Amino acid sequence: MRTRIRILPSGQELRPRTGKDLRTALLEARIPLDSPCGGQGTCAKCKVRISGISQKFTGLEREKLSAEELSRGWRLACQVIIETPGDVHLSEIEPFQAKAGFGLLGEAIPLQPNVLRINFKLTRPTITDQRADWDRLARRLGPQEKNQVGAELSLLRELPDQLRAWDYRGEAVLVGNDVVALRPPDSASD
Numbered sequence: 001m002r003t004r005i006r007i008l009p010s011g012q013e014l015r016p017r018t019g020k021d022l023r024t025a026l027l028e029a030r031i032p033l034d035s036p037c038g039g040q041g042t043c044a045k046c047k048v049r050i051s052g053i054s055q056k057f058t059g060l061e062r063e064k065l066s067a068e069e070l071s072r073g074w075r076l077a078c079q080v081i082i083e084t085p086g087d088v089h090l091s092e093i094e095p096f097q098a099k100a101g102f103g104l105l106g107e108a109i110p111l112q113p114n115v116l117r118i119n120f121k122l123t124r125p126t127i128t129d130q131r132a133d134w135d136r137l138a139r140r141l142g143p144q145e146k147n148q149v150g151a152e153l154s155l156l157r158e159l160p161d162q163l164r165a166w167d168y169r170g171e172a173v174l175v176g177n178d179v180v181a182l183r184p185p186d187s188a189s190d
Contacts, residue, residue, distance in 0.1 A: 001017065001018050002015045002016065002017055002018070003015070003016065003017075003018050003082060003083075003084060003085045004085040005022075005025065005053065005082065005085065005086060005087070005088055006086075006087045006088070007026075007029075007031060007087075007088050007090060008087055008088065008089045008090065009089070009090075010090075012029070012031070014026075014029050016028075016029075016082055017082070018082050018083055018084075019081060019082065019083075020081070020082050021039070021077070021078055021079070021080060021081055021082070022048070022050075022053065022054075022075075022077040022078070022080040022081075022082055022088065023035060023039050023046055023077040023078040023080075024039070025082060026077060026088070031090070033046050033048075033077060033090075034046065035077070035078060037078075039078040040078070041058070041060035041061075041064070041076055041078050041079050042060075044064040044065070044076060046076055046077040046078050047065070047069075047074055047075070047076060047077075047091070048074070048075060048076075048077045048080075048088050048089060048090055048091070049072070049073045049074050049075075049088075049089040050073055050075050050080065050086055050087065050088050050089070051073055051086050051087045051089075052084050052085055052086020052087060053080060053082055053083065053084060053085070053086035053087075053088070054075075054080050054081055054082065054083045054084070054086075055083075056081070056083075057070060057075075058076075058079040060076065060079055061075060061076050061079050064076060073089075114175060114176055115173070115174070115175050116173070116174045117171055117172070117173055117174075118141055118171065118172050118174065119169075119170075119171050119185070120137065120140050120141065120169065120170060120171070120172060121168065121169045122136050122137060122140060122163065122168040122169070123136070123168070124168055133159050133160050133163050134151070134156055134159055137159070137163075137172070137179075141172055141174065141179065142177065148177070149174065149177050149178065149179055150177060150178050150179070151178065151179040151180075152178075152180075155179060155180075155181070155182065158182070159182070162182055162184075165184075166184050166185055167185075169185040170182055170183060170184055170185050170187075171183040171184075171185065171187055
């Protein structure tokens with residue numbers, strides 16, 4: 001069953017399902033709400049003033065909010081389960097206050113890990129392709145732009161023997177644009 005919730009001061013109306021928590025309903029409607037704890041009730045940053053909606057207080061709300069705040073209608077949006085129609089009075093929030101890294105504005109955040117494991121298979125050197133082993137590997141691993149991959153001298157010293165022992169196959173571990181380790185082929189289970 002759905003119910004009506006009016007957002008103030010904007011006047012926007014939502015029709016969320018009963019039984020859903022208020023924080024989720026607001027974020028699904030793309031209404032900015034600061035909640036860095038991700039709805040766990042530990043930060044108390046999703047504090048809103050409500051009338052109607054729900055009269056049941058949770059233990060976390062009693063712990064995080066004063067008796068005066070509770071009596072004046074202040075609640076934690078992540079703890080309010082929508083039961084009846086009502087109003088939600090939102091505090092003014094600037095988009096930069098909601099920490100986007102946590103997806104608090106409801107957007108999808110693509111992860112871009114800094115540590116990568118890349119399997120590689122290189123062509124063997126030939127009389128017509130006499131590039132150095134590192135040049136061959138770096139071209140396979142790195143972008144063709146200005147941010148070329150790099151490596152420590154100790155890794156570069158071991159590279160020729162390792163490539164030949166592994167038949168020019170293996171796995172490179174990169175941190176950022178730096179190759180920090182080389183592993184034998186089929187070592188992904190380690």
